[in-house]
Amino acid sequence: MDAYLIAMLVFAGFYALMALGLNVIWGLTGMVNLGLVGFFALGAYASALLTTKLFWPMPLGWAAGAVVAAAAGAVMALIVARLRGDYLAIVTLGFAEVIRLTASNEIWLTNGTDGISGIPGPWRGDVSPPEFNLIYLGIVWTAVAVVFVLLARLSHSPFGRVLRAIREDEDVAAVAGKPVLWFKVRAFTIGAAVLGGAGALYAHYNAYIAPDGFAPLLTIYIVLALTAGGVGAMRGAIIGALFVIALLESTRFLSAIIPGVSPVQKAALREGAIALSLILLLRFRPQGLIPEKTRTKAFP
Amino acid sequence: MIQDWRDLAQVLLNGVMAGSVLMLPAIGFNCIFAVLRYPNFAIAGFATAGAFAGWVANAVYGWPVGLALPLAFLVAGLVSLTAEELAFRPLRPAGPLTVAIASVAMTILLENILRFSFGNDLRGYDLPILRDWRFDGIRINPQQLQNTGYAIVAAGGLFLLLGFSRLGRAMRAVADNPVLADIKGVDPNRIARVAVFIGGGLAGCGGMLIGIDTSIDPLTGFRVVLSVFAAAVVGGLGSIPGAALGAMVVGVGEEMAGLVLSPAYRTVTAFLAILLVLMFRPQGILGGRN
Amino acid sequence: MMQTTIGRRGALLGAAAAFSSFAIGGRAFSQTTPVVFGALPPLTGAGGPYGPAMLRAAQGVVEAANSAGGIKGRQIRLAFEDDQTNPDAGVRGARKLIDVDRVQALMGTWASSVTTAVAPLCWENRVPLFTVSGADSITLLPHQGHIFRTQPNSRLQIETASKWLLGKGAKRVFHMAAQSPFAQSSQDVMTATLGAAGGAVSGYIVYERDKTAFRSEVDTIMKSNSDTVMLNGYLPDVTILLRELYRAGFDGRRFTFAYAAPASVFGTLPNEVTNGLTTFQPSPDLNSPAFTRLKAAFGSTEVDPYSAQVHDHATMAILAAAQGGDATGSVIRDNVRKICQGDGEKVDNVTDGLRLIAAGRAVNFEGASGPCEFDERGDIRGTKFRYEIAEGGAYRVLELV
Numbered sequence: 001m002d003a004y005l006i007a008m009l010v011f012a013g014f015y016a017l018m019a020l021g022l023n024v025i026w027g028l029t030g031m032v033n034l035g036l037v038g039f040f041a042l043g044a045y046a047s048a049l050l051t052t053k054l055f056w057p058m059p060l061g062w063a064a065g066a067v068v069a070a071a072a073g074a075v076m077a078l079i080v081a082r083l084r085g086d087y088l089a090i091v092t093l094g095f096a097e098v099i100r101l102t103a104s105n106e107i108w109l110t111n112g113t114d115g116i117s118g119i120p121g122p123w124r125g126d127v128s129p130p131e132f133n134l135i136y137l138g139i140v141w142t143a144v145a146v147v148f149v150l151l152a153r154l155s156h157s158p159f160g161r162v163l164r165a166i167r168e169d170e171d172v173a174a175v176a177g178k179p180v181l182w183f184k185v186r187a188f189t190i191g192a193a194v195l196g197g198a199g200a201l202y203a204h205y206n207a208y209i210a211p212d213g214f215a216p217l218l219t220i221y222i223v224l225a226l227t228a229g230g231v232g233a234m235r236g237a238i239i240g241a242l243f244v245i246a247l248l249e250s251t252r253f254l255s256a257i258i259p260g261v262s263p264v265q266k267a268a269l270r271e272g273a274i275a276l277s278l279i280l281l282l283r284f285r286p287q288g289l290i291p292e293k294t295r296t297k298a299f300p
Numbered sequence: 301m302i303q304d305w306r307d308l309a310q311v312l313l314n315g316v317m318a319g320s321v322l323m324l325p326a327i328g329f330n331c332i333f334a335v336l337r338y339p340n341f342a343i344a345g346f347a348t349a350g351a352f353a354g355w356v357a358n359a360v361y362g363w364p365v366g367l368a369l370p371l372a373f374l375v376a377g378l379v380s381l382t383a384e385e386l387a388f389r390p391l392r393p394a395g396p397l398t399v400a401i402a403s404v405a406m407t408i409l410l411e412n413i414l415r416f417s418f419g420n421d422l423r424g425y426d427l428p429i430l431r432d433w434r435f436d437g438i439r440i441n442p443q444q445l446q447n448t449g450y451a452i453v454a455a456g457g458l459f460l461l462l463g464f465s466r467l468g469r470a471m472r473a474v475a476d477n478p479v480l481a482d483i484k485g486v487d488p489n490r491i492a493r494v495a496v497f498i499g500g501g502l503a504g505c506g507g508m509l510i511g512i513d514t515s516i517d518p519l520t521g522f523r524v525v526l527s528v529f530a531a532a533v534v535g536g537l538g539s540i541p542g543a544a545l546g547a548m549v550v551g552v553g554e555e556m557a558g559l560v561l562s563p564a565y566r567t568v569t570a571f572l573a574i575l576l577v578l579m580f581r582p583q584g585i586l587g588g589r590n
Numbered sequence: 591m592m593q594t595t596i597g598r599r600g601a602l603l604g605a606a607a608a609f610s611s612f613a614i615g616g617r618a619f620s621q622t623t624p625v626v627f628g629a630l631p632p633l634t635g636a637g638g639p640y641g642p643a644m645l646r647a648a649q650g651v652v653e654a655a656n657s658a659g660g661i662k663g664r665q666i667r668l669a670f671e672d673d674q675t676n677p678d679a680g681v682r683g684a685r686k687l688i689d690v691d692r693v694q695a696l697m698g699t700w701a702s703s704v705t706t707a708v709a710p711l712c713w714e715n716r717v718p719l720f721t722v723s724g725a726d727s728i729t730l731l732p733h734q735g736h737i738f739r740t741q742p743n744s745r746l747q748i749e750t751a752s753k754w755l756l757g758k759g760a761k762r763v764f765h766m767a768a769q770s771p772f773a774q775s776s777q778d779v780m781t782a783t784l785g786a787a788g789g790a791v792s793g794y795i796v797y798e799r800d801k802t803a804f805r806s807e808v809d810t811i812m813k814s815n816s817d818t819v820m821l822n823g824y825l826p827d828v829t830i831l832l833r834e835l836y837r838a839g840f841d842g843r844r845f846t847f848a849y850a851a852p853a854s855v856f857g858t859l860p861n862e863v864t865n866g867l868t869t870f871q872p873s874p875d876l877n878s879p880a881f882t883r884l885k886a887a888f889g890s891t892e893v894d895p896y897s898a899q900v901h902d903h904a905t906m907a908i909l910a911a912a913q914g915g916d917a918t919g920s921v922i923r924d925n926v927r928k929i930c931q932g933d934g935e936k937v938d939n940v941t942d943g944l945r946l947i948a949a950g951r952a953v954n955f956e957g958a959s960g961p962c963e964f965d966e967r968g969d970i971r972g973t974k975f976r977y978e979i980a981e982g983g984a985y986r987v988l989e990l991v
Contacts, residue, residue, distance in 0.1 A: 004689030210703035267633035272412035420638035
């Protein structure tokens with residue numbers, strides 16, 4: 001049971017990192033990103049390939065994962081930043097699918113649907129599996145803490161205030177003399193870097209990545225995490241990630257005790273319950289568990 | 301791959317057939333967008349719901365397609381209306397993106413309601429499968445031709461409704477300028493409900509046509525959803541004729557992909573079409589306003 | 591149960607509690623506690639059409655074993671989780687099964703990506719993993735004997751199938767493959783095997799599995815002047831391809847893996863479309879009474895290859911535990927080969943197997959999916975293949991080679 005809880009906390013750490021990355025893009029700047037799993041995948045693949053094929057040291061691989069995802073984020077933002085939110089939603093959704101398909105088909109680079117196995121982990125093999133889990137728990141949550149502090153600062157800096165101004169009203173921000181496009185691109189790049197870094201960490205924990213793992217469902221989980229925690233608030237992203245893992249895992253135990261339904265029906269109830277909780281949260285607690293305390297706009 | 305004009309004609313024809321299947325969900329998507337200004341990703345769920353409704357009528361109760369199709373429209377339309385009233389309408393003040401995200405969740409919810417009720421098994425409509433007709437080496441399938449016919453009839457019905465009825469004029473008025481329409485005494489909520497019902501219903505018909513052409517399971521709508529969005533964007537978000545045209549462009553593009561890229565990259569073609577259009581004509585081919 | 595669930599959730603949120611102690615924990619338990627096995631089939635996602643039947647097969651075996659008195663008097667419980675056809679969800683599900691349910695064996699993983707993702711958890715926790723996944727890379731993992739793969743090596747399968755096709759006079763075979771871990775290796779093997787005997791791969795297309803229209807692909811097949819098309823995909827896409835090939839009037843041989851067109855395909859497609867479709871799958875000896883009994887045990891419905899394999903997974907895990915005298919992962923791992931190969935008495939079901947083992951006799955399990963003999967890597971070997979042809983809404987056995 002302990003091993004299970006620790007592993008789930010590690011997963012919660014990945015989800016928290018992703019939620020933090022999304023929070024910069026969506027929460028602060030107001031740009032929707034339904035393709036965040038694509039950036040996550042880019043980071044994971046970059047680090048996995050560099051460490052297994054070119055034998056880069058792991059920390060360098062993690063950094064590279066963040067950089068590659070950031071670069072993709074920058075390009076993406078340049079193309080789409082001037083689009084309205086609804087277009088952005090569709091484009092980012094498509095982007096993630098393109099990444100997944102490319103990873104499936106470019107076998108020479110990514111090993112295709114077979115995936116990349118044997119990705120090294122820090123001290124894996126030298127320590128026992130439970131110890132490795134604990135070490136990784138430390139690494140992931142340290143990363144969460146560092147990213148949290150940096151992003152919280154960013155959020156309260158003049159830069160962050162401009163981002164919020166853009167979120168509230170782009171035209172007003174532009175009239176105030178802010179280069180809106182440039183700010184959006186920077187925000188998107190920072191968010192993508194965090195997502196890529198999360199992907200890199202994930203690859204080295206699981207030791208294996210494959211295109212199947214980067215399905216759109218993961219994006220939904222992270223959006224749910226951010227919605228649950230409170231869009232815009234950095235603390236909310238972390239609370240939300242813990243909430244999502246708790247929801248995903250507790251539904252296992254709850255669905256197991258429902259009598260008179262078949263296994264498929266249990267699985268359907270479980271997935272359905274997760275989707276329903278997102279809808280209910282949006283409806284009844286749109287500000288999330290940790291509402292953003294913003295100085296740019298007072299809630300009525 | 302393309303050796304003479306017949307090959308090209310065949311690919312174009314295949315593309316039109318594929319596109320006509322995407323057309324109704326894309327029109328449904330744009331119909332809802334035109335009036336409510338949010339992308340309703342749950343269109344995939346409505347399509348699957350319609351496919352199952354039509355299947356029950358046809359395979360279980362033995363209804364002919366001509367009768368099952370209106371039922372698919374009705375059921376999917378009601379599902380869409382229910383989703384709107386219970387889940388999406390209260391979220392509208394929070395902005396279009398909030399609704400969009402809720403609609404993604406709604407798709408997963410609908411998929412799992414269907415999975416709970418019907419299981420994961422693949423199901424086929426109770427229809428004979430007809431051989432292709434051949435004209436000078438070019439093959440056309442009568443069944444797919446018939447499906448294209450149904451799609452055109454449904455789309456045509458919508459055009460007539462929009463163009464020549466009071467309700468249609470009211471819908472266009474709300475789509476053009478909700479405030480002005482309100483002043484003129486058009487009830488925007490009523491129009492919204494009509495748009496949501498028709499949009500969901502068309503998606504349901506599209507889902508049933510996909511089901512006739514292939515087979516159905518809870519993931520039926522999900523499989524085509526990216527192509528449908530691509531069609532809607534390429535044609536111009538909110539434009540009904542745009543959606544029809546966009547569906548053809550995406551359909552042909554995806555069939556062409558097999559010749560130019562690899563068939564394993566069909567979905568990428570749809571995405572490339574979106575990007576190209578957005579870079580050079582962000583309002584879409586037939587989108588007027590942006 | 592409800593109480594403990596909430597407790598677990600509380601504990602999950604209260605991270606501190608988790609830090610305080612960690613220990614894998616002894617796997618000792620009294621005679622009264624049940625033995626727990628875990629199943630991790632896909633109940634949602636792309637594997638959805640297969641997973642439910644696989645799980646039912648495992649449950650059936652466990653019920654039979656429990657009626658026969660269980661493993662040395664201990665009842666067996668089958669815990670299961672949905673892998674959602676996704677390695678991320680699969681790993682979380684496997685964690686729960688291994689760490690919370692304390693399963694002693696894991697079975698029924700389907701997607702190669704899920705199997706590869708959960709495999710390290712299995713060998714780290716000394717839990718044997720029985721799988722139906724097709725990727726050949728799986729048994730090459732450093733699994734220390736923990737993986738048993740009942741799906742024959744894909745190179746072996748394709749080579750066998752290619753030779754059979756050559757024997758039936760096939761000269762030009764079109765290879766239509768869904769993107770999968772064994773698409774490319776299948777293509778290499780087909781090219782080599784057919785080429786060596788004067789045949790040829792007349793065309794090769796890798797397609798996207800999730801699509802609903804394959805008309806242009808079928809045009810390419812039609813133009814390739816092929817006498818046979820090899821449909822190397824899965825149920826949803828192969829169903830569409832069969833329909834499209836019929837429409838186009840393809841008159842050559844249509845050949846596919848039995849899992850891509852299990853008997854349920856007759857409910858989805860009219861007979862005129864399926865008639866003549868040839869499938870192949872690993873198989874036990876047809877003439878043995880065992881096979882007849884197995885078919886009866888599965889009821890009137892034809893058993894699909896994956897369910898047959900998972901039936902064997904559960905049986906092997908139970909018999910190995912009974913043979914070893916202790917239901918721990920390591921004991922099961924070490925005893926699988928003892929109960930399914932060698933000179934022991936042939937058994938084909940868990941009830942007989944348990945009875946013989948209790949009587950101290952050696953057994954050689956021959957399952958629903960074949961003789962179940964494993965090489966040192968955990969790959970199945972020495973299996974025969976059954977070729978069947980669809981006729982009027984049912985499969986007729988052509989031959990067993």
